[in-house]
Amino acid sequence: MAIELPDLPYARDALAPHISENTINFHYGKHHQAYVSNLNGLIAGTDLEAKSLEDIIITIAGDDSKTGIFNNAAQVWNHTFYWHSMTPNGGGAPKGALAEAIKQSFGGLEGFKEKFKAAAATRFGSGWAWLVLDGGKLRIISTGNADLPLAHGQKALLTIDVWEHAYYLDFQNLRPSYIDTFMDHLINWDFAEANFTS
Ligand code: MN3
Numbered sequence: 092m093a094i095e096l097p098d099l100p101y102a103r104d105a106l107a108p109h110i111s112e113n114t115i116n117f118h119y120g121k122h123h124q125a126y127v128s129n130l131n132g133l134i135a136g137t138d139l140e141a142k143s144l145e146d147i148i149i150t151i152a153g154d155d156s157k158t159g160i161f162n163n164a165a166q167v168w169n170h171t172f173y174w175h176s177m178t179p180n181g182g183g184a185p186k187g188a189l190a191e192a193i194k195q196s197f198g199g200l201e202g203f204k205e206k207f208k209a210a211a212a213t214r215f216g217s218g219w220a221w222l223v224l225d226g227g228k229l230r231i232i233s234t235g236n237a238d239l240p241l242a243h244g245q246k247a248l249l250t251i252d253v254w255e256h257a258y259y260l261d262f263q264n265l266r267p268s269y270i271d272t273f274m275d276h277l278i279n280w281d282f283a284e285a286n287f288t289s
Contacts, residue, residue, distance in 0.1 A: 093131045126166040181278050189248075208270050208274065211270045216236075224248060225240075232245070
């Protein structure tokens with residue numbers, strides 16, 4: 092059972108002007124597709140081929156002999172989760188139970204933004220920043236390269252990709268501007284809340 096590239100949850104130009112169709116064409120059309128193709132090549136003919144993407148990740152997390160498979164599998168998962176973490180006309184404020192939890196954990200939306208931006212901006216090199224549930228508590232973390240909460244027993248609620256390929260065409264080297272744009276215009280709080288309450 093080959094792993095497939097999932098459809099984007101919106102049109103390729105739907106996040107413009109914040110994230111351009113050009114970025115999506117490369118980031119989704121080339122990078123995400125390449126992780127899918129690489130993964131399928133690496134698991135072909137092995138017993139991982141019959142597993143779901145999440146099972147592949149959990150099965151080989153921490154196995155130093157399978158780093159290449161882990162990196163590609165994790166990047167397939169991370170990118171699908173990232174596309175859903177954004178929505179046209181996103182941003183704004185969380186609602187309901189998640190809003191209450193953010194208030195408890197970070198003092199409110201501004202406290203969340205400050206910590207999330209710091210995690211995303213200070214991740215050296217390539218990686219991801221995340222809002223996660225860890226032992227029932229909200230936490231903001233960052234991971235390097237392909238690493239992800241699923242490999243550490245945490246539940247992902249929201250993510251931003253801070254690999255340069257995510258922002259260089261639209262923001263050049265200005266990662267902080269990309270992070271602000273993500274938080275102010277793109278965050279899909281409905282997705283985060285659905286993950287929080289499921
Ligand atoms: Mn990426």
